[in-house]
Amino acid sequence: MLKQRVELPIDHFRLLGVSPSAQAEAVLRAFQLRLDRPPQEGFTHEVLLQRAELLRLSADLLTDESLRKEYEDALLAGALGLDLSTSREVAGLILLWEADASYDAFKLARKALQPPQAPALGSGRESDLTLVAALSCKAAAQLEQDQRHYQQAALILQDGIQLLQRMGKLQDHRQNLEKDLESLLPYRILDLVSRDLGEQASHQEGIQLLDDFVRLRGGLEGKRANELLGGLNQSDFVLFFQQIRKFLTVQEQLDLFIKWQRRGSPESGFLGVITLVAAGFSQRKPERLQQARKYLNSLELPGLDRFPLLGSIDLLLADVQKAESRFEKSSDDQLKNWLNEYPGDSLEAICDYCRDWLSRDVLPGYRDVEVAPVDLEAWFADRDVQSFVENIESKGALGLAKSSFSFLSSLSGEKQDADPLEDDLEADPGLPMPGGVREYEEEDSTNLNDTKPGELLRRIVFSPSLIFSGFDAVHIRQNSLKLLSNIKPIFIISASALGLVLIATYLEIFESKNNNGLVVTKPIQEKTIARTDSDKPDLLEELIVKKVEPLIMNSPGEKDIRGLIETWLAAKSKVLSGGRSENLKVVAREALVKRVKSERMKDLDKNEKQIVNAEINTLKVISQTNKRIEVKVDLTYTDQRLKASGKKVSETYIPSLKVTYVLGREKELWQLVDYISGS
Numbered sequence: 001m002l003k004q005r006v007e008l009p010i011d012h013f014r015l016l017g018v019s020p021s022a023q024a025e026a027v028l029r030a031f032q033l034r035l036d037r038p039p040q041e042g043f044t045h046e047v048l049l050q051r052a053e054l055l056r057l058s059a060d061l062l063t064d065e066s067l068r069k070e071y072e073d074a075l076l077a078g079a080l081g082l083d084l085s086t087s088r089e090v091a092g093l094i095l096l097w098e099a100d101a102s103y104d105a106f107k108l109a110r111k112a113l114q115p116p117q118a119p120a121l122g123s124g125r126e127s128d129l130t131l132v133a134a135l136s137c138k139a140a141a142q143l144e145q146d147q148r149h150y151q152q153a154a155l156i157l158q159d160g161i162q163l164l165q166r167m168g169k170l171q172d173h174r175q176n177l178e179k180d181l182e183s184l185l186p187y188r189i190l191d192l193v194s195r196d197l198g199e200q201a202s203h204q205e206g207i208q209l210l211d212d213f214v215r216l217r218g219g220l221e222g223k224r225a226n227e228l229l230g231g232l233n234q235s236d237f238v239l240f241f242q243q244i245r246k247f248l249t250v251q252e253q254l255d256l257f258i259k260w261q262r263r264g265s266p267e268s269g270f271l272g273v274i275t276l277v278a279a280g281f282s283q284r285k286p287e288r289l290q291q292a293r294k295y296l297n298s299l300e301l302p303g304l305d306r307f308p309l310l311g312s313i314d315l316l317l318a319d320v321q322k323a324e325s326r327f328e329k330s331s332d333d334q335l336k337n338w339l340n341e342y343p344g345d346s347l348e349a350i351c352d353y354c355r356d357w358l359s360r361d362v363l364p365g366y367r368d369v370e371v372a373p374v375d376l377e378a379w380f381a382d383r384d385v386q387s388f389v390e391n392i393e394s395k396g397a398l399g400l401a402k403s404s405f406s407f408l409s410s411l412s413g414e415k416q417d418a419d420p421l422e423d424d425l426e427a428d429p430g431l432p433m434p435g436g437v438r439e440y441e442e443e444d445s446t447n448l449n450d451t452k453p454g455e456l457l458r459r460i461v462f463s464p465s466l467i468f469s470g471f472d473a474v475h476i477r478q479n480s481l482k483l484l485s486n487i488k489p490i491f492i493i494s495a496s497a498l499g500l501v502l503i504a505t506y507l508e509i510f511e512s513k514n515n516n517g518l519v520v521t522k523p524i525q526e527k528t529i530a531r532t533d534s535d536k537p538d539l540l541e542e543l544i545v546k547k548v549e550p551l552i553m554n555s556p557g558e559k560d561i562r563g564l565i566e567t568w569l570a571a572k573s574k575v576l577s578g579g580r581s582e583n584l585k586v587v588a589r590e591a592l593v594k595r596v597k598s599e600r601m602k603d604l605d606k607n608e609k610q611i612v613n614a615e616i617n618t619l620k621v622i623s624q625t626n627k628r629i630e631v632k633v634d635l636t637y638t639d640q641r642l643k644a645s646g647k648k649v650s651e652t653y654i655p656s657l658k659v660t661y662v663l664g665r666e667k668e669l670w671q672l673v674d675y676i677s678g679s
Contacts, residue, residue, distance in 0.1 A: 006089045007081040008108075012058040012071065014099045015082065020072075024063040031059035039094065041135060044124040050091035054084075086117075090128045097132055102139035103156070109133035110163055126167075133163055134173040141180060150187035151202070157181040183231040185213055186240050193247040197662045197674050198628045200591055207252060210244070211259065219265030245365040249676060250279045253366065269299045277313065278362050281379065282369045283677070286388040289313050305332050312354040316379065318389045323350055351376055368660075368676045383655060548583050551670040554626065556663075561631055562619050565661055568672050569614045572596050576603070576610040588672040589664070603641075608649060611640040617656070629663040629670070 013020050018030045034055050038048050061067045084092050089112060096105040109132050112118075119125040137160030144153035157177050164174040192206025218224030220241070222234045232240060245253065254275045260268035273296045280288030293313045296306055311326030324346055327339060342349035355374045363371050379385060548567050551560060564587050571581035575596050584593045603609055617634040624630075635657040641649040657677065664673035 006084050006086055008092045009081050009104050015095050016058045027062045043128050047090050047128045050088050051094050054091050093132045097136040102136040105136035106140050130167050130169045134170050150184055150191040154184050154188050185230040190244055198664045200674050220267040247367055249368045250366050266301055284382045284384045286385050289316050305330055312357050315350055315354050550586055552668045573612040575600050578609045607644045609642055613638045627665050631661050633659050
């Protein structure tokens with residue numbers, strides 16, 4: 001049975017479209033204007049007559065002095081809304097839509113179209129309600145969009161589209177809503193990925209929408225962009241992609257680039273290389289630079305002069321001889337002229353080029369990478385970098401090929417026992433593009449060879465130094481790196497049969513003094529990495545076994561926060577080593593728990609497990625409210641990756657790992673929401 005009355009969230013002033021201070025004459029003029037200009041969208045004659053009747057009732061009330069006084073007193077006393085009979089409901093919703101209360105009109109119309117108050121099929125009431133729902137939905141979404149609430153606008157449009165699909169009416173209006181929703185896609189992505197770290201679910205939804213957007217376009221190259229998907233042509237898309245990259249972490253971008261490259265987007269493969277270099281340099285993980293070098297050799301990109309990039313990576317991996325050889329092989333005459341005319345020696349020139357490449361093309365564009373002046377001396381003085389280079393000498397190529405960072409081994413077709421330093425193009429020419437079916441490539445798609453070589457790369461990564469044309473020497477600082485200049489004779493030593501450069505003397509320099517003249521000792525890596533579960537501190541073991549209590553308090557102290565993070569580290573370590581821990585879901589949100597379980601499942605697929613030990617050195621609270629806490633933590637981190645047989649696959653030691661943790665509060669419970677390594 002239909003309700004006899006319905007209340008509209010609007011007063012007579014707004015319904016008529018006049019100010020509360022309007023005099024009687026102004027009210028009558030507005031009334032006549034509204035009568036003369038009824039909506040032309042196709043409403044029935046009956047509902048337009050009801051609209052006119054409602055306008056007349058409002059005008060009569062506001063022009064009658066006593067009735068208006070009584071009504072204004074009721075408004076001051078808190079009276080809200082207009083009480084209408086259900087027979088006039090549709091006319092009231094039309095006036096609500098005309099008064100820019102579109103969202104309220106849409107909600108009420110949608111409700112009126114649902115059982116048990118749904119009108120008879122094919123009736124004029126059903127037709128009018130459906131039309132006012134479509135019009136108010138579009139207007140409500142536009143209002144949200146004008147306020148830059150793009151995700152909310154999209155949700156309204158989705159509701160309207162579903163309603164019209166269910167009603168089976170107004171196909172033209174539904175198609176218009178669908179076009180509006182499609183055009184919102186880039187704005188929705190930006191809205192979601194740029195949100196605070198505490199809104200991790202929204203952030204991940206934005207990443208998923210971005211992935212879908214690129215898939216529908218046919219990769220970064222837009223191979224399927226026959227129409228302006230999302231309202232963006234290729235140039236607009238490049239600008240959009242530049243804008244959102246800064247809201248994504250290094251790992252998030254790397255995951256996306258891997259996925260897109262596997263679908264057949266070669267530009268994504270190149271960006272994956274750049275991201276690996278950014279991660280390696282910013283996090284002091286030279287093994288990632290080594291992976292970037294091998295992966296770069298496997299890419300086939302028309303017009304890309306890869307030798308300066310490879311040379312810069314070789315330099316960062318302390319292989320100066322190979323770096324100089326790379327630059328000599330470059331096909332860019334302007335680059336060669338610049339190198340020849342450089343006022344210092346060739347090593348200084350390469351260092352300046354590398355530093356400029358890092359600061360302009362590699363490091364900008366990540367949420368968790370701080371763009372600071374590039375300090376190559378600090379890079380070579382880092383203990384992890386020294387240890388990595390030392391391992392090249394002591395372990396040989398086989399040990400390096402078993403690095404715990406398996407990006408290349410999972411993407412490329414190269415064998416695990418290949419020499420990671422024997423990656424000259426002459427020795428390893430034309431490696432196939434790694435990974436899966438290229439679902440972007442269709443018979444009628446535009447081939448990358450038909451586009452201007454390197455154009456997308458230059459525009460996405462701001463790469464004047466990738467393709468050297470247009471390189472501005474003003475941006476190259478002409479100060480020499482005295483430290484590297486002094487050690488150049490030490491670097492260039494005859495290679496062994498495997499082609500590895502021996503740099504023991506170079507390491508001795510760094511062992512004796514750093515650039516401040518302070519004594520620096522070698523990291524005791526083997527002893528630390530050799531830890532097993534039985535070597536963990538009693539506190540860590542206790543946190544793994546003992547079920548912890550939820551953190552429920554208004555304002556946790558530093559000790560409480562530290563305890564929650566230690567529990568997270570211990571529980572995560574237990575799961576990754578093959579055990580189980582109920583504490584994960586107590587201290588962390590579901591998204592993080594799923595992430596740990598997913599990582600464990602990947603290890604199971606490879607018949608491996610991880611032995612991880614992370615100990616908190618220092619903890620500092622950066623910000624704290626009643627809903628969100630951000631802390632910066634310094635960790636000592638070690639891990640081993642083992643086969644089921646016990647054979648060691650890889651190992652990692654980081655004496656000082658910086659991690660930002662974000663805690664969020666839902667109702668009374670504090671849990672870990674997100675964390676960012678290297679920040």
